[in-house]
Amino acid sequence: MGDLQIYNQNPENDEEDLLTHGYRSDLKWALKDYRPPRYRYLRYRAPMQIKEEVLQSNRVCRVISMLCKETGKSTDQLNCEAMAILEEMGHEFSEGVLRCIGGLMRKVFKQILTRVVIDKEQMASLSRLSKQSPLLIMPNHRSYLDFMLVTWVLYSYDIKTPVIAAGQDFMFMKGVGEVLRRCGAYFIRRSFGKDKLYWALFTEYTQTHVINGDAPVEFFIEGTRSRTGKSLQPKFGMLTIALEPYFDARVSDVTICPVSLSYERTVEETLHVRELMGIPKPKESTRGLIKAHTILNNNYGTIYVKVGCCLSVHKMAQERKVDRKVRALFPRAVIPSVQPHERSFVNELAYRVLTEQQKGAVTFTCSVLASVLLSYLQRGVWSIAVEQIRTEVEWAGGFLSSLGAPTMQSETTWLDHSIAMLAPVVSRVGEDIVVDKSPTGCEHLTRSFKLCYSFISLARRRNELMHSVINLTMIAILLQHPKVPTCLRGQFLKLRQVLSAEFIFMPGQEESDVDHSLATLSPYLITSCGTFKFPPGPERALLCSLIRPFLQTYLTSWQFVLSYLPRTEGHGQGVGEFCRRVQTYLSVLQSATEGVNLSVIENSLIGLSRMGLLYISKDKTNMYCLDPAGISDLIGEVALILNPLPAKL
Numbered sequence: 001m002g003d004l005q006i007y008n009q010n011p012e013n014d015e016e017d018l019l020t021h022g023y024r025s026d027l028k029w030a031l032k033d034y035r036p037p038r039y040r041y042l043r044y045r046a047p048m049q050i051k052e053e054v055l056q057s058n059r060v061c062r063v064i065s066m067l068c069k070e071t072g073k074s075t076d077q078l079n080c081e082a083m084a085i086l087e088e089m090g091h092e093f094s095e096g097v098l099r100c101i102g103g104l105m106r107k108v109f110k111q112i113l114t115r116v117v118i119d120k121e122q123m124a125s126l127s128r129l130s131k132q133s134p135l136l137i138m139p140n141h142r143s144y145l146d147f148m149l150v151t152w153v154l155y156s157y158d159i160k161t162p163v164i165a166a167g168q169d170f171m172f173m174k175g176v177g178e179v180l181r182r183c184g185a186y187f188i189r190r191s192f193g194k195d196k197l198y199w200a201l202f203t204e205y206t207q208t209h210v211i212n213g214d215a216p217v218e219f220f221i222e223g224t225r226s227r228t229g230k231s232l233q234p235k236f237g238m239l240t241i242a243l244e245p246y247f248d249a250r251v252s253d254v255t256i257c258p259v260s261l262s263y264e265r266t267v268e269e270t271l272h273v274r275e276l277m278g279i280p281k282p283k284e285s286t287r288g289l290i291k292a293h294t295i296l297n298n299n300y301g302t303i304y305v306k307v308g309c310c311l312s313v314h315k316m317a318q319e320r321k322v323d324r325k326v327r328a329l330f331p332r333a334v335i336p337s338v339q340p341h342e343r344s345f346v347n348e349l350a351y352r353v354l355t356e357q358q359k360g361a362v363t364f365t366c367s368v369l370a371s372v373l374l375s376y377l378q379r380g381v382w383s384i385a386v387e388q389i390r391t392e393v394e395w396a397g398g399f400l401s402s403l404g405a406p407t408m409q410s411e412t413t414w415l416d417h418s419i420a421m422l423a424p425v426v427s428r429v430g431e432d433i434v435v436d437k438s439p440t441g442c443e444h445l446t447r448s449f450k451l452c453y454s455f456i457s458l459a460r461r462r463n464e465l466m467h468s469v470i471n472l473t474m475i476a477i478l479l480q481h482p483k484v485p486t487c488l489r490g491q492f493l494k495l496r497q498v499l500s501a502e503f504i505f506m507p508g509q510e511e512s513d514v515d516h517s518l519a520t521l522s523p524y525l526i527t528s529c530g531t532f533k534f535p536p537g538p539e540r541a542l543l544c545s546l547i548r549p550f551l552q553t554y555l556t557s558w559q560f561v562l563s564y565l566p567r568t569e570g571h572g573q574g575v576g577e578f579c580r581r582v583q584t585y586l587s588v589l590q591s592a593t594e595g596v597n598l599s600v601i602e603n604s605l606i607g608l609s610r611m612g613l614l615y616i617s618k619d620k621t622n623m624y625c626l627d628p629a630g631i632s633d634l635i636g637e638v639a640l641i642l643n644p645l646p647a648k649l
Contacts, residue, residue: 016118019115043212059204089201111296123157137259140220147170147185162215173286231358243342243346260357262305267295277452301366304362308357316345316349317345348508361464373389382434436454452587498611572623579601613626613627
């Protein structure tokens with residue numbers, strides 16, 4: 001399949017806790033002998049030498065020559081501007097600083113974490129691969145800790161630490177930006193539009209690290225942190241730039257290493273919930289980091305770091321018959337744009353990376369607990385007996401494990417530990433587990449939004465297991481309606497299209513996903529003459545409860561589209577403005593309090609756009625209806641899916 005197998009099917013024998021691995025002293029750990037294996041064709045270059053070579057590259061010289069004619073500026077003037085950009089962008093890697101920060105991180109992690117679990121066999125395999133071809137390390141993105149966590153792990157196992165593509169927000173943090181730069185971060189603007197010089201410098205700076213193999217290149221395929229607890233849709237730009245040297249035959253192969261970072265609890269959990277409710281995030285600053293010292297008093301459980309199947313770009317390109325000879329037809333002085341077949345290949349590769357990340361993700365028991373508690377909240381129950389919850393979570397964890405979503409449960413005190421991981425929203429009061437209607441951190445919110453806070457906080461944790469069961473939940477909710485089984489595949493494909501912005505679906509695998517889902521659920525289904533029935537029971541109820549909140553929010557959002565959204569281009573509304581209007585309405589509905597999640601509301605609109613029913617401009621400042629009748633029909637279909645009995649809206 002064009003990949004190099006690293007992911008261990010039986011990891012428990014090779015797992016170890018990095019907080020207790022090796023040296024007991026943090027100082028000795030920081031000063032340990034560090035001699036990572038190097039890429040076989042590496043030519044050592046200092047950070048300044050890398051910048052000079054970028055400035056002298058064919059791409060940058062060509063752009064500077066073109067800008068001289070367009071702007072009238074001299075070559076020397078543009079060269080000075082280019083070097084200033086490179087000084088702002090480039091890293092200044094220092095092993096001494098890396099050792100100091102690594103030792104400090106180890107000390108902090110011992111204070112706030114229970115374990116950092118690593119598969120040592122995966123690390124050994126990654127070390128071997130680092131000598132064979134340039135590496136692209138691509139972790140999922142859930143926390144600010146992601147930036148340095150991978151670097152810290154690789155240093156611990158004597159693997160060359162990566163250069164990290166980071167947003168410029170961190171560069172402006174006094175002291176912190178310089179430390180990150182010396183640990184290998186290079187800073188890029190969030191957007192640089194039509195700035196040709198910046199584009200050329202950024203592209204060449206990234207690609208020179210890939211070609212020369214100075215260090216692995218680390219970036220996030222999702223582009224930004226996921227606040228929702230599940231994977232975001234991939235961004236293709238950075239991956240396209242990193243693979244262009246392969247398309248140009250300047251490297252023989254590139255190895256892509258998907259990395260799954262599974263947090264039992266993220267340090268920014270409260271901020272993420274507030275952002276999903278529309279409260280702007282505070283600007284990154286050193287002062288804010290200092291104020292956050294209170295996290296040292298909390299426990300954030302366990303982090304699992306797993307490396308998925310490393311993908312050989314060359315092998316996959318051969319299987320997909322990607323023709324690199326096309327680029328050989330261009331003159332050397334011309335840098336060809338990305339060809340359609342290359343773009344298609346990159347898109348497929350991006351989804352494959354996300355899929356591998358999800359395969360390595362760990363589902364914690366607190367996510368199962370959150371799912372069970374949400375099913376009670378949806379019925380208006382905020383306090384449940386401890387033994388009742390214990391029984392239901394143990395059953396739900398076992399059921400989900402049988403479906404392919406293994407949960408991590410340890411010690412006899414797992415319930416108390418899971419409650420602690422869901423604090424301050426969930427607490428134990430005597431013999432009851434209580435969900436707080438007004439948890440700490442939302443005192444300034446209105447009463448209706450305080451209720452929503454608890455819903456969204458628990459929904460984030462539930463979302464951590466959704467990737468492993470999403471296809472099964474769609475089958476379950478479709479089979480609860482008596483009229484659907486005869487056209488199950490067609491309805492499944494349509495529902496998948498509706499949710500295409502919400503979850504990660506591998507393109508081209510629709511039919512195989514249906515077959516696999518039906519085979520997985522076969523012990524619970526009744527098959528007759530090619531049709532399927534899913535009898536009522538706790539299994540169906542659990543699966544339906546996981547997907548129903550998304551569809552309920554989608555339904556309300558679409559009804560708003562029909563009622564309030566203009567149907568002509570000149571009177572369109574911005575996506576953000578419209579989402580907040582929907583959120584305000586949903587916040588007063590007791591039956592849909594999870595629906596105030598702005599991310600879900602926006603995804604419901606993107607789903608309509610992908611189906612050709614709604615127009616959304618690229619900058620999301622203009623949106624209007626294209627097919628009101630089509631939206632109305634879709635509302636009717638989803639309403640019938642949610643309600644087993646035919647109902648008229």
